[in-house]
Amino acid sequence: MDKLLELIKKAFEYIKNIIRRVINGILNFAKEVVARFKSLGLTQGQDIPFVANKEAFKNALKTAPVKKVGIFEGVYNEVSDEITFAEYVEADSLDAQTRNVLGQEELVVLS
DSSP, rough: HHHHHHHHHHHHHHHHHHHOOOOOOOOOOOOOOHHHHHHHHTTTTTTOOOOOOOHHHHHHHHHOOOEEEOEEEEETTTTTEEEEEEEEEEEEEHHHHHHHHHHTTSOOOOO
16 A cells, blocks of 8 residues: 555656746747647547646636645556556545545545
8 A cells, every 4th residue: 555655646746747847948839839739649529738828827727716625536557557547636525424434544445
């Protein structure tokens, strides 16, 4: 279970580190944006790439609803040693059953 917790922590660190990319100089749309989306192997009609103006995006985040609690749900595949499903769920509060399941633990394996 410690290995799984460490894998989750590493996944979050990886995500945190790749979300921000800094370009020293002028951003070239074809080279930096179009090429990035092409490299992701997106499926037309399923994946929707987008770009947003930084200030407009920051303003949208300021007006987005804020939730007080959240849980991370995931599925770990022991054979491939990877997380095959991950979702962060936010809510205003947790029900009694969720609080009971989590207790004081950082990670609970369900069976």
